[in-house]
Amino acid sequence: MLVSMVGLMQKARQEGYCIPAPAVENEHTVRACIAAAEAKNSPLILISLFKVNPDIMMFGRIITDIALRTRVPIAICQDHGATYEEAVWAIRAGYTDIMVDRSSLPYEENVAQVKELVKIAHAVGVGVEAELGHVGTNSDGPDDSGEGTGSSVFTVPAEAASFVAETGVDTLAVSIGTAHGPYKGTPKLQFDLLRQLRETVPVPLVLHGGSGTGDENLSRACKMGICKLNISNDLKRGAIAALTAQDNLMGMGAYKMYPLLAQGYTQTLEHYIDICGSAGKA
Ligand SMILES: [Zn+2]
Numbered sequence: 001m002l003v004s005m006v007g008l009m010q011k012a013r014q015e016g017y018c019i020p021a022p023a024v025e026n027e028h029t030v031r032a033c034i035a036a037a038e039a040k041n042s043p044l045i046l047i048s049l050f051k052v053n054p055d056i057m058m059f060g061r062i063i064t065d066i067a068l069r070t071r072v073p074i075a076i077c078q079d080h081g082a083t084y085e086e087a088v089w090a091i092r093a094g095y096t097d098i099m100v101d102r103s104s105l106p107y108e109e110n111v112a113q114v115k116e117l118v119k120i121a122h123a124v125g126v127g128v129e130a131e132l133g134h135v136g137t138n139s140d141g142p143d144d145s146g147e148g149t150g151s152s153v154f155t156v157p158a159e160a161a162s163f164v165a166e167t168g169v170d171t172l173a174v175s176i177g178t179a180h181g182p183y184k185g186t187p188k189l190q191f192d193l194l195r196q197l198r199e200t201v202p203v204p205l206v207l208h209g210g211s212g213t214g215d216e217n218l219s220r221a222c223k224m225g226i227c228k229l230n231i232s233n234d235l236k237r238g239a240i241a242a243l244t245a246q247d248n249l250m251g252m253g254a255y256k257m258y259p260l261l262a263q264g265y266t267q268t269l270e271h272y273i274d275i276c277g278s279a280g281k282a
Pocket residue numbers: 080135180208209230
């Protein structure tokens with residue numbers, strides 16, 4: 001069934017688990033992720049960048065059609081929507097939720113732009129995630145020690161509470177030590193900061209940059225108030241590993257490669273469903 005991520009995350013927040021949010025790009029990755037959710041009886045939030053598929057209207061129809069036929073609850077959230085137009089396209093394409101990422105703008109500008117899109121999204125029952133502080137990219141800076149997170153800026157709890165009140169946003173992505181892209185070491189998460197954010201911010205929290213963060217770190221964060229965990233790179237790694245484990249790739253034929261890639265995606269996501277504690281929560 002197709003549902004907004006907001007209700008799923010509110011339930012997860014009350015019960016102390018997290019919902020995995022795998023990145024999808026096409027029909028194959030959507031089916032592979034939903035297979036994992038059905039095998040584990042877990043809710044799922046599919047995430048997708050605006051430019052990852054060349055036709056958002058077609059992709060929206062594919063995802064919503066597959067999700068509607070599914071037994072477990074599935075949400076589809078635009079990831080890192082960068083402009084007003086991207087948000088409106090996602091709503092028109094049938095996405096249940098949008099992320100309005102203005103985290104690199106000054107606070108007042110972030111508030112103004114998120115607030116405007118919250119008004120539009122809520123008018124048609126679409127949920128909104130925003131980001132305060134900034135989750136950077138690992139290529140922005142050195143992190144050999146595991147201490148650095150590129151261009152990241154940690155979220156300030158009091159500011160986050162004001163931001164939620166001013167914008168009316170449904171969920172908030174926070175910066176507590178993760179970053180996008182591959183890490184050189186294991187990142188050091190700020191669990192004290194996460195505890196403060198969980199106590200101060202009245203909406204469910206989101207963690208970006210889940211891949212490579214380490215199972216122990218993630219499992220702890222999911223129990224402490226992270227209700228949506230974005231995962232991309234580790235799924236791709238799992239898919240490539242499943243493919244390259246085959247001996248005779250050239251003799252296989254391209255059409256036989258898709259099921260192998262999907263299998264790698266599914267198995268990696270099943271692992272993350274266990275880490276998140278969402279198995280059996282559908
Ligand atoms: Zn992200």
